[in-house]
Amino acid sequence: MPVRVLIAKPGLDGHDRGAKIVARALRDAGFEVVFTGIRQKVEDIVSIALQEDVALVGLSILSGAHVALTSRTVEALRAAGADDIDVIVGGTIPLGDVPRLKLAGAAAVFPTGTSLDTLVNEVRALTASDSSV
Template identity: 75%
Template sequence: MPARVLVAKPGLDGHDRGAKIVARALRDAGLEVIYTGIRRRVEEIVAIALQEDVAVVGLSILSGAHVALTARVTAALREAGAGDVTVVVGGTIPAADVPLLKEAGAAAVFPTGTPLDELVAEVRALAAAAASP
């Protein structure tokens, strides 16, 4: 059974071309991908992650609220008893914010311009690690 990955667009950001490209690349690499669509609340993302039993939640954020939204999603996953779900973040992310995102709970960060093959390989490895006992 392929690993399940949720690609989510939290907040008010309405641009989803990058998220759709990432979702397709992950799907084409053999992962099962669930895409939330745009403008999802943190609570919706967590509920979908739980319902779909995903190993990885990928947040696509272009709005500049990436640190706050990542912290809120990781905290909400922990509160829901799903602290073992891996969170990754991609989008318009300044290099200076990468350590802040990792402190907020992101296992990996993919700024705009990250090669898709690198992103796919890292997400696949994180999903496999989450699935192993």
């Protein structure tokens, strides 16, 4: 059974090309991908993650609010008792913010320019205990 992952666009960011490319790459690598579409509230992302029983939530953020949105998502998952769901974040992220995102609970961070192979391999490693994707 394929590992289920959620790709979400939190906040007011209306650009979804990168998120769709990531979703397709993960799907092509054997993951089952749920895509939320744009302008999602953190609470809705967490609700969808729980309903869809995903192993991982990927946040795609271009708006500059990556630290706050990642923190809020991780905290909301913990509050819902779903701290076993890893959160990864990608998008327009300055390299200097990577440590802040990891401190906020991101399992992995993928700034602009990260190769799709790197992303897929990291998601495989993070979800290895969930399946053999």
